[in-house]
Amino acid sequence: MNSATWTSCRSSARTRSPAARRSPSNGRLHKAKFEQQVTLEEFDFTASPKLPAAQIRDLAALRWLHAGESVILFGPVGVGKTHVAQALGHLAVRQGANVRFTKTSRVLAELAGGHADRTWDKRMRELIRPDVLILDDFARRQLSAAQADDLYELVSERQGRSLIITSSRAPSDWYPLFPNPVVAESLLDRLINTSHQVIMNGPSYRPNKRPRNPTDK
Numbered sequence: 001m002n003s004a005t006w007t008s009c010r011s012s013a014r015t016r017s018p019a020a021r022r023s024p025s026n027g028r029l030h031k032a033k034f035e036q037q038v039t040l041e042e043f044d045f046t047a048s049p050k051l052p053a054a055q056i057r058d059l060a061a062l063r064w065l066h067a068g069e070s071v072i073l074f075g076p077v078g079v080g081k082t083h084v085a086q087a088l089g090h091l092a093v094r095q096g097a098n099v100r101f102t103k104t105s106r107v108l109a110e111l112a113g114g115h116a117d118r119t120w121d122k123r124m125r126e127l128i129r130p131d132v133l134i135l136d137d138f139a140r141r142q143l144s145a146a147q148a149d150d151l152y153e154l155v156s157e158r159q160g161r162s163l164i165i166t167s168s169r170a171p172s173d174w175y176p177l178f179p180n181p182v183v184a185e186s187l188l189d190r191l192i193n194t195s196h197q198v199i200m201n202g203p204s205y206r207p208n209k210r211p212r213n214p215t216d217k
Helices: 003-014 024-032 053-059 081-094 104-117 120-128 145-157 181-193
Strands: 070-074 099-103 132-136 162-167 195-199
Touching: 024 081, 024 099, 053 195, 070 081, 070 181, 081 099, 081 132, 081 162, 099 104, 104 120, 104 132, 104 145, 120 145, 145 181, 181 195
Parallel strands: 070 162, 070 195, 099 132, 132 162
Antiparallel strands: none
16 A cells, blocks of 8 residues: 555545444444454554564555455564554455454354354354454464364365454464364464465554553653
């Protein structure tokens, strides 16, 4: 996305009329279940010179979405991965896409509950439906065999539909978290090979987002 297009996006976001604010995109934003309504325009790329600003701004063109590809954002805790993931989701909603944001742990819990009450198929369909599914905090801990199988089914069924994944681990470190190496290779090779990988490194972004104390200098 060039600078003129980026400026135009910022200008249009500021000058939306009341009618625009009641547009269908607001309904999609509500259904997305974002933790916060954040945009890339609000993200402070100057917080760390190590952040790949050009790569992230290029993702804002959403070519990956139209191609049915995915995005993996990985790096240390606190560098802004969840902000960027939700901001890309926000952009996708503004372009007419249906998006859902969720913690990976919540997805695994929902699918486990589906096994228990025989609603697994229905719950899986809800996760397959969105054009973009954002899985936050992916690969945080060791998976059980049932969780690994559920993730395999989810990624397989969403083939051709985009995922945005955030993780504090590099994709190469995800494999040992799966109890079955065959499932790990089948799932992760498919996912990683069709994804844009963004390494987000640097100091924590969170202190910059805290309200300033009037006594701070």
